[in-house]
Amino acid sequence: MEPCYSCLNPSHEVSALTAEVNRMNFLRWEPLSHDLLDKDVDAYSRLLAARTGVSARMACNYVMAFHTLRQFPLVLGLQRQMWLLDLPRISLVFNHLCSVDERHYEVIDACLYHFLCPTKYDQELPSAREIIKHVNAILADLFGVDNLDGVVAREPKGVRLSDVSEGRSSLEITTDSVTGRAMWAALKSVAKRFSVSLEEAARKIFFDGRDIDVKVVVHAHRLEGTDDLYVPGAGFLSTEDRSRWVPIQRSMDGVEDKVSCAYHTPDDMKAFMDMRDGQCRGPSCSRRVEDTDRDHWHNFTGANTQVSNLVSLCRRCHNLKSAGTLSYALRADGAVSWTLPDGSTSTNLAVPRSRLFGQTFAQRIESRAENLRTFVQLLRSHALESHPPDE
Ligand SMILES: [Zn+2]
Secondary structure, rough: OOOOOOHOOOHHHHHHHHHHHHHHHHHHHHHOOOOOOOOOHHHHHHHHHHHHHHHHHHHHHHHHHHHHHOOOHHHHHHHHHHHOOHHHHHHHHHHHHHHHOOHHHHHHHHOOOHHHHHOOEEOOOOOOOHHHHHHHHHHHHHHOOOOOOOOOOOOOEEEEEEEOOOOEEEEEEOOOOOHHHHHHHHHHHHHHHHOOOOHHHHHHHHHHHHHOOOOOOOOOEEEOOOOOOEEEOOOOEEEEHHHHOOOEEOOOOOOHOEOOOOOOOOHHHHHHHHHHOEEOOOOOOOHHHEEEEEOOOOOOOOEEHHHHEEEEEEHHHHHHHHHOEEEEOOOOOOEEEEEEEOOOOOEEOOOOOOOOOOOHHHHHHHHHHHHHHHHHHHHHHHOOOOOOOOO
């Protein structure tokens, strides 16, 4: 039996289709990566996003990856022959290689080609992670270092410890926004109560946890005519969560019709726009609303700071608008109609921040707490191993 990958085995209908899908994706994205170097990243990514339906960030990753792949002739030949690499593999592996000095490409191309050629019948195709691991081993060899694992292809983890050199470590906790804010508030409160630094407060919470009682207050806005509570920068709170988070409520009544003479957006309008926009309203952009500015659609006149004239835009989208590369119109229903660099249009509908369905805060917090407990246990058992208690 001739060597082949099981996911591409032509005798199985689905596998044959997989190869075909990979081929179609190649035909769709590879030509778009030609003459890439002089193109404006933001403008081009947005144009591609509007035409393909993927996010601008994804479009940017794809064309950069294909641009790099074309510089690996052996792997490219294998791809054209077997259609083994799908979009995620191409995107991850070749965006990684994008940052490597081109003079190493020939060696990497040869090694990668051998790694990707199947040697057995119905063998498993290496995952993107495995391919990157192999690439890193080649690179480590080229760079004369032990290993490069962990340098790339990091997966977002709930809790992550990384070495920041000079004998220091960084502990990163990724969580949903409300929990994150509550944890931050708790940390600051403990720091204040014990007059210690934030680092010391975190240590106290970790190691003296049982003796610390913290109350966190979350400020929320109430939507006109509803019981929905919105926490700016975080999302909607369900009824059950109110008792847990003790929110201070502010009414949003009348904000929609309010007009301010100040250039800066008043807080209540800002909260309303956070709710209405949910994220950057630029074409195919999904940057967090916390990272946006409020752009005056019609230039500020001294009396037109009002939600019907303001749009949340991240700095990049804002710059594209200011430079005249893109332009928009804000419609009465909240939709933003963009005119793209080639004259075509793309309409961005308001995407209110999603209500946190499916999981209660209690469940969410419990699962985070469980992660944290496991992590602390690990820390402690590690500490015990390194410093065994005196007999
Ligand atoms: Zn944006």
